[in-house]
Amino acid sequence: MGRREGEFGKQPHAKDPSAATPRSTAPGQLVLARYISVCLCAGMVDTDIFKALADPTRRKVFEKLAGGSLNASALRDGLEISQPAMSQHLAVLRSAGLVREQRQGRFVNYEVDPDGIASIGTWLARYRAYWPKRIEALSDLLKDMDQ
Amino acid sequence: MSDTVEPDADAALVIEYELDAPPEKVWRAVTIPAxxxxxxxxxxxxxxxxxSTITGEEVRYRLRESEPPFRESHVTxxxxxxxxxxxxxRIIQETCDIREKQPQPANSNRRCLMRAA
Structure with missing residues (x-):
């Protein structure tokens, strides 16, 4: 979080909270607004991840890479897919932050990007913990209800 | 590359529970607001x-996180x-694509934010 806020902090702000006039937004509110906007950006990235993995071919590509880094032609092995289509899928996976490329001279290898995985993990972990509590409450309610 | 996404294709989280109560009773617990x-x-x-609702079988709500970043998702x-x-x-939860109707800028720096997450 600290780094992200830092990036936003660099931008010059017309309303400097420390120089707030009586009519401008309270410093606390400004800080909160900034926090929310930063987090919304992070939320959109999460959405990118799920969109990227919504496509069955991209899921297969991603699963192959989960086994270790591969070059584009090794990735195409066993998948009926053209080279341009593969580049497009890789571009989507890369822009979602799920896959990164490693260049070694003329050769490019693709591998899973650990940061992307961490982001999926956070979202899933939150709701994996959420639903059992809700279901417990639902079960209690069902016991209380008349047939 | 296909851009069409089948309704179930981007399910992000599916959890299944077995409940002791009969389906009619569960249906009431899930759909009667109180x-x-x-x-x-x-x-x-x-x-x-x-x-959306398919009586007796399926109901879908829109969830919103109660704290920042207030992300929304569909739950069926x-x-x-x-x-x-x-x-x-069965609980099927899918993220909402909040950018669906917005054009994406070519110079977006979303990836940088991703890195910092």
């Missing part, structure tokens, strides 16, 4: 009304009888 509120509070939803509850006379209760 009952639903007792286990799935309004504060966790983007709207108290279901987004599927209800069907199980072998034990109870209910198989």
């Amino acid at each position: 009952l639903r509120e007792r286990w799935l509070p309004d504060s966790d939803l983007a709207g108290a009304e279901p987004e 509850f599927r209800i069907e009888p199980n072998e034990a006379g109870g209910t198989r209760f």
